[in-house]
Structure formats: structure tokens, C-alpha cells
Amino acid sequence: MSEKKKRRHLLRTIILVILTAAVVYTLYANFTKDKHEKIAVGDQAPDFVLMDMEGNKHKLSDYKGKGVFLNFWATWCKPCEREMPYMDNQYQAFKDHGVEILAVNVGQPEFSIKKFVQKHDLSFPILKDSNKDVMGVYDIYNLPATILINPEGKIVEIIEGELPEEKIIAMMESIKP
Structure with a gap:
């Protein structure tokens, strides 16, 4: 050849x-x-572990038996900023009734988050999803986004967009044990 x-x-x-x-x-x-299927109402909420601003670990499955108002947000998001005071009001009203708010900040530096939390005097746990891993698992693309999880750990509602206080109250009532 x-x-x-x-x-x-x-x-x-x-x-x-x-x-x-x-x-x-x-x-x-x-x-x-x-x-990796998209999450849906009726599914078991995917478990995760994230750190809060004080360095405490929060594992979603540890909240079984409580209703969880899982909110994804960012400091640059104006609708997120507008709904945060309403969420804090309702956190104060429902925290002793078996309902938790877990606010997951997606991919922002701790300095920005702390400044935002101080400006709005927020009292509920602020979790850091630095790499946007949990955001990906929950298929979140638009902020704000809220996932309601019942005391059995099942997803009962998925909402994208800003929430008025009346809607937040109704949502918290719906997941109360």
C-alpha cells in the first residue's frame, strides 16, 4: 500500500x-x-443542606412535621425585595404555629446578603445557595419563586413571581400542621 x-x-x-x-x-x-425530572405538585420535596448567615446547617428533611415556605430570591430582584417585609410579618405570626420560612439566596456574596437583611430587618433564616445547586434541583429560573411544602414533605404549590401579603397569609395557612 x-x-x-x-x-x-x-x-x-x-x-x-x-x-x-x-x-x-x-x-x-x-x-x-x-x-432529573422537573419537580411537580405532589412530589416529595428534594432534600438539601444549606448554611445560613450564622453558619448553621439547615437540612430540609429536619423540618418534617412543619409546613415550609421555601423562597428563592436575590438582592437585585425588586419583586423579591418588595415581598420580603410581608414574609417577615407572616414569619412572626406563624413561626409558633408549625410553619417555617426558608429564604434561599441564590449565588450572591455574603456581604450583599447581610446588607440586604440588615436593611429590611429580616428575622427568618436566610440560606446561601452559593453555587445555585438547590436552585437547579428545584428547577428555578425566575425570581422570586416560592415552593410550599406540607408537614409530610410533599410539594403543595409552586409559585413564580411576587406575592402580596394576603396571598402569603393564605399560603402559610394552607401548610400549617
Whole structure:
């Protein structure tokens, strides 16, 4: 076989291997993409562990037996900022009735979060999702977003967008044990 034919044969073999690898990868990606399904009402809430601003760990499953108002937010989000005082009012009203608020800040520096919390004098736990991992697990793309979790740990409502205080009151009532 001539040198030219050997090179052409080698080049064709390399191209065939690359195309085969691409097809295998595409098939694998398509068959495994549904392993991470979007959360839905009625599902068990995915468990997570996040640190709060004081360095305390919060594990969602530790709140079983309580209703959880899980809120995803950021300091730059104006609707988030408007609903925070309402959430704090209702946290004060419901915290002794078995309802917790866990406010998950997504991907912001601690300095910005602390400044925001102090400005609004917030008293509920502020959790840090620095890498946006929990945000991803809960399929959150728009802020603010709120997930209501009943005392059994099931998702009962998923809401995107700003909440007026009346709606927050009704939501807290709906997850009260």
C-alpha cells in the first residue's frame, strides 16, 4: 500500500471513530436526560443542606412535621425585595404555629446578603445557595419563586413571581400542621 493510501485509510478510520463516539454520546444523553425530572405538585420535596448567615446547617428533611415556605430570591430582584417585609410579618405570626420560612439566596456574596437583611430587618433564616445547586434541583429560573411544602414533605404549590401579603397569609395557612 502506498504512503498516500495509508494516510487516507488512517484519516477515514479517525473520522469513523469520532462519528461513532458522537452518536454514542448523543444516544446516552437522550436516554439519561429524563433522570432529573422537573419537580411537580405532589412530589416529595428534594432534600438539601444549606448554611445560613450564622453558619448553621439547615437540612430540609429536619423540618418534617412543619409546613415550609421555601423562597428563592436575590438582592437585585425588586419583586423579591418588595415581598420580603410581608414574609417577615407572616414569619412572626406563624413561626409558633408549625410553619417555617426558608429564604434561599441564590449565588450572591455574603456581604450583599447581610446588607440586604440588615436593611429590611429580616428575622427568618436566610440560606446561601452559593453555587445555585438547590436552585437547579428545584428547577428555578425566575425570581422570586416560592415552593410550599406540607408537614409530610410533599410539594403543595409552586409559585413564580411576587406575592402580596394576603396571598402569603393564605399560603402559610394552607401548610400549617
